[in-house]
Every structure is written in C-alpha cells, then in structure tokens.
Amino acid sequence: MRTTRFIVPAAAGVLVVAGLAGCGGGDDKETKGAGGPIVVKATDTACEVGTTEVDAGQVSFKVTNSGAKVNEFYVYAAGDRVMGEVENIAPGLSRELRVELPAGTYETACKPGMSGRGIRGALKVSGTAASVAPDAALSQPTASYQRYVTSQTAALLTKTEEFVAAVKAGDVAKAKALYPVARTYWERIEPVAESFGDLDPKIDGREEVVEEGMQFTGFHRIEKDLWTTGDISKDGAIADQLLTDVKAIVAKANAEKLTPLQLANGAKALLDEVASGKITGEEERYSHTDLWDFNANLEGSKAAIAALRPALEQRAPELVKQLDAEFANVEATIGKHRAGDGWKLHTQLSKTELKELSDSINALAEPISKVAAVVAR
C-alpha cells in the first residue's frame, strides 16, 4: 500500500488525489459523499461548507472564492495534519479538492489571505471504507507530506511567475508585494529544496555565500535591487533564470520521495533556519520580511510533524503533547506581530520581542530534535 497514494497537478491546476490501489485511475469515479462534490463558499470572512458529515472514502470539495483575497482550503486531521489542500484560489475562481478520508473527526479551513489558522469548521467522517493497513503509521507520512510539497511547489511556481513578470515589467511596487508571498512557499519546503545542492544557492543564495566565479542571482539579488536602489531595469535575465531554476527545483521536489527520517530532520532543519537566519534578520536583510519566512518555516515544520503524527502518537504520545503545546506557543508569539495579511518587518520588532521569539523557537526545537530517533526506531 506504500506507493498507492500520490498526487498530480492537473492541467487547470486542480489537485486530484488518486485513490487506493484498486481505484488508481478513478479521476471520474463517483465520490462516496452525498453525490457530487461538497460545495464550499469561501469569502474573506466566511467559509461555508455544504455538509459537516460525510461517509468515509474519497470525498471531494468544490471551493469557490467570492472574496477579494486569494484563498486556500484545507482538510485537517488531528494536530493539523494536512489530509488535502488547494492553494492559491484567486478571487472569482473555483477549485476542486479530492481527498481520501478514513472515519474520524476532521477540520475544514479556508484561509483568506493565505495566512493564519484560517476559518475552521468541523467535519465528521463515518463508515468503514478505506481502512488503513496496520503498518500504515509509517508508510503514510511520506505520502501525506508529498501532498503538501506538491501543493506548495505548485503555488511557488505560480507566485514566482507573477513575481518575475512584475520584475520584467519594471513594476517595483508589485514586485515588492509579491516577493515575500512567493518566498513563503519556498520557505515552507526549504529542506526539500535545499537537498538539491546546486540549485539552492542560485535561487536563494545570499550575497556572502556566492563563491568566486559565480554570479549573485536569485531572489536575494532582486531583493537587493528592489529595496536598495529600486532599479530593476537590468534584472530581466536574472528574473528569467530564477524562474528556470524554480521550475527545475519544482520538478525535482515533486519527484522526491522523503523517508520519515528525512521528514523528521526536515522539521528540525526548518526551525534551525528560523533560529539562525530569521531571528537575526540575516535572511531578508534588504526587505526585512524575515517574519514571513519565519512563519513559513514554522508552517513547513508543522506539516512535516503532522505527517508523522500517527507514528508519533503510537510511539511517543508524551512527545506529541509537548510538540502541540510548543507549536501553539510559537504561533501565539509570532501572532502578535501580524500586519494585515502579512507580517511586521524585522526592523519593527524590539530586541525583547525578538528574544521572546527566539525563546519560543528554542522551546519547540529541543523536543523536535527528538522526533528523528522516535521515527527511526
């Protein structure tokens, strides 16, 4: 059952979850829900889900965004484990989500503005379809996280395209607005991206890591031009290269199969990113949008842990409790620094506020560093 769940981005960007082994090709297969997709009406302030009780099996949602902000829709299991999600639902558009749900209680969430916990609702799934094999606790995480990676890379590609277009059009204001948004999707899956050593420095390298004979390119090069001189008239080629590199890394990331141990180490690596690069303001030294990255790293770490949750609950329930409490603490701490749909600039935070953030990350990273050994045993 190990490799039976996967996800492919369909032509129109609709994410289609193929079912368990026997139902592999069932793109047009009827759902076992109430006949037809569950209608989700998303606005900037509401998230109306057509029903709150469905039968176990494949469930599909049709999410329509009638708000003014870009939206996302998630189905979460306990501990915010992502069972399925659609990202980047532009105003006026509809997208479909199909997700395989065993019996249990779940939460649905719309995220207008693509940030925060979202507008939550309960979803009860009953029945016995799609029983999960007993050894699934550790075979599932990779598939579950792969869904997450694929959704993030799709959005990364879209937002990078928009960012590159704005840079090439010389639209400084638009490029500045898109910069931290595109980077959010990058930062959520950074350990995966970083595993492709040659591409990472081209996309995300900071000025000081550029070696002799190598050009300073990628996000941070354009960031520097946007925020220091405001002159991006010569950045067209760099922008094109960025998009080429992002496309390459997206293809690689989507093909990558991470082991549970890699997931555990990735969850820790994301927090190390926060501790070493974001708290200090080094990562976004020109734009000072470090808190966007901070939150994206945090979300990525949480997604990796959520994918491992069934295994952790079996093997180390106390650790799960500790992680839940510390994730909540970090979220509450960074939550104080929201600004609209985004985040305050690093330079707007006092030293005391930064220390509080640092303390909260340390408190989370210590227990997270214990996950790998639990998964490996």
Add this chain to the structure above:
Amino acid sequence: MSEQSTEAAPVVAARGKSLSRRRVMTLAGVGVAGVAGVAAGAGALVRGSDHAAANDAAAGSVPFHGEHQAGITTPAQDRLHFVAFDVITKDRARLIALLQEWTAAAARMTAGKDAGLIGAVGGVPEAPPDDTGEALGLPPSQLTITVGFGPTLFRDAQGKDRFGIADKRPAALADLPHFAGDALKPEISGGDICVQACSNDPQVAVHAIRNLARIGMGVVSVRWSQLGFGRTSSTSRDQATPRNLFGFKDGTANLKAEDAGLLREQLWAQPGDGPDWMTGGSYLVTRKIRMQIETWDRSSLAEQEQIVGRTKGSGAPLGKRDEFDEPDFAAKGDDGQPVIAETSHVRLAHPTLNNGARLLRRGYNFVDGSDGLGRLDAGLFFMAYQRDPHKQFVPIQTQLSRHDAMNEYLRHVSSALFACPPGVRDDADFWGRALFA
C-alpha cells in the same frame, strides 16, 4: 556511595550505559575518599601523562550533596561561568520539574559524568546526544554548581505572585538600593534564577552552564552570563591571596572556610532569620565592576597604594609589614594625616567601620575583549555571599559608593541579588524543594 559503584562501572559496562567522561577520580580536598581507590587505576589510563599531586587535587571532584551548597566555602576554583535566567513559563509544575532535572544533571556533572543518562556518545545515531560532549575526557576539575533565586521569581514587576511562593520571599531578598554612581544596565542585571559554575578548567565550567541552559529551554531563558578567570579572593587559609586586575592582592580579610563561628554569624542564614526554606542557605550579591584599566595604569604607585590602603607588593596594610597584619586606622604620618587615608578602599570596607559586617567574597577577573575604543573591557565580577545583604553588603557599599577614592577608576554596570538555598541533601532532594513544598 552510589557514586562509587557508578564510577566503577563504566570501563567494564559502558555499553548502553552512561559513558563516564572523566574516569579520573583522585583525592580532592575532602570527602571523596570513597572514589579515590577506584580512580587510581583508571585515571592513569585516561590521562596518559603525569600530573603532580597538586594537580590531582585540582582535577578531583567536590561532593555535590551536603548541608550547604558547594561552591560557597569550597576553596575558590580558578574559573567561573555564571548565568542568570529569566523563567519564561507560567507553569509551576514545569519549573519544579526543571529544578529536579537540573539537580540530577548537576549531581552527575560535578562527579565528572555526562549531563544526561545516555551521554555524549552513548545514544542512537539519529538522536541529538543528551550531553554536548566538550568535557569528554576531562576530569571533574572541582566543578561546583550553585543555584540561587532572585526577587523577581517571587513577584513580577507588577507585584503578581508568579508561582504561589510570594509569601515565602525572605525580607533579606528585598531589592538592593541605588548606590551613588551606579551605571547599571538592566539587560545584564537581575534575573529569576542564577547558576554559578566554578571549576579549575574553564571548559568544564562552560560545559556545565551550556548543558543546564539547554535542559531549561522552554522553561527558562538566559538573561545574561559572565565568564570569569583568575579568582580574586581566597575562601580558605590554604590558598594564597590572588590579585585583581589593578594588580593588588584582593580578599586578604575575606571570610574563610575555617572560620566556623564567623560563618554561622556572617554567612549562613540561621533558623528564625526568615522563611525556613532558606535556613542553611546564603544570599549572593553580584556586581559587574568595569575597571578603567588604562587610566589606573598611568597613576603613580603611591597614588594606587593610597587608594587601596595596602602596599602593592606584599599586600600589607600601609604602615605595616605583613599582608595579614591588622590595619592601624588611627596611625598618623609625619604630616599629621592618617597613614591609611580616610577615602581608602581598605578603610571604608573594613568590618570595624561597618558594624562588624563581613562578606565571603568569591569574585573573578573578567576581560570581555575590548570596547571599540582600544580599551580593555575588563574588571571585577564581584560576588559576595552573606547572611543578610541589607546588614552587610548594603552598608559597606553605601560607604564605598560615597567616599571610596577608587570610584574614579570603577563603574558598576550590573547588579543582582539571589537567595541561594541550603544544600541538596541526597538523591531525593532537589534545589528549591522546600521553597516549592
């Protein structure tokens, strides 16, 4: 003597057990006779080179359990790493659990073992080690770890009782007053809990603080810390009096471990002094005192000796021959002026001028690099233990801050006060048990 069996085990039964990083157990000053025999053989294997007997004592261990905390009357070690923590949890149970965890880790580390039960290299490859490893192979080096509780642990700045212990706050722990000339930086002053790690090996002291800070993440956060080298006081008659960075002997008239009567009178909180949980404990005042090294060095020998009130060479009080001669404050010179100036440090700090108040000083020199203007960022990290700071440190420092001629060369930049509870009695006891009972 469970220490003994644990220490005997590692060479034979290291697999899957805590790997003792320090198999060198030699005769320390007191109380480690139980482990000495075991160590003799194993120690030679590890060290590989000869050490003089004196070095063996300096490498040995100091008993962790006892009536009083170690690290107060323990003969002052050469090195210090001191840290003040803020408690960042609101959860009393988590704080108590941390104090228990800390106590267990400190008992292990002071015995020369790893901070955690698994050790620096004893665990599975996927897990981060529960000891950070930089003390592997090093002897205990007389490591002592001493804990104290600051006023803000009891009530926060708004007066809120943080952990249900406000009614147990001793009167002696009332905030220190502002002294003339204080230039205190809040970010390196105060703190809810302090940990003093002293050792003859700086790596061993740093290892202790680093591992305790790591264990505490999520419950406490490092507020400030200070490294010290070169003890500036002797706390035992067996020790020679060391010099501070002004080049003078410091701590000649210090309270010493041998003065049993004085220690009761001046050092240890006695029954009835305050809340019972502090009986057998002591109050610690720390002051980071920046020295204006360069201007001091340009002042004449005569001026330096006038300011201190002692000769620079022997440390004898002015007008006397030997270091330990009693100063004669009444003596006048040919010019009719006091031989020991009215504004000299030794006079103003002397017990006879302060109602008999004495301190057990345990400070260290510090050099925190330079200050960007080409001057050494250096001075004295002053530490003094006492029975009641408001009857001892406060009147003495009030005198000094007003009149001491040395003030021209000093700046107090950090200040803190802590109540250090009595000793941890046994494996079932822990730091703060009586406070949180």
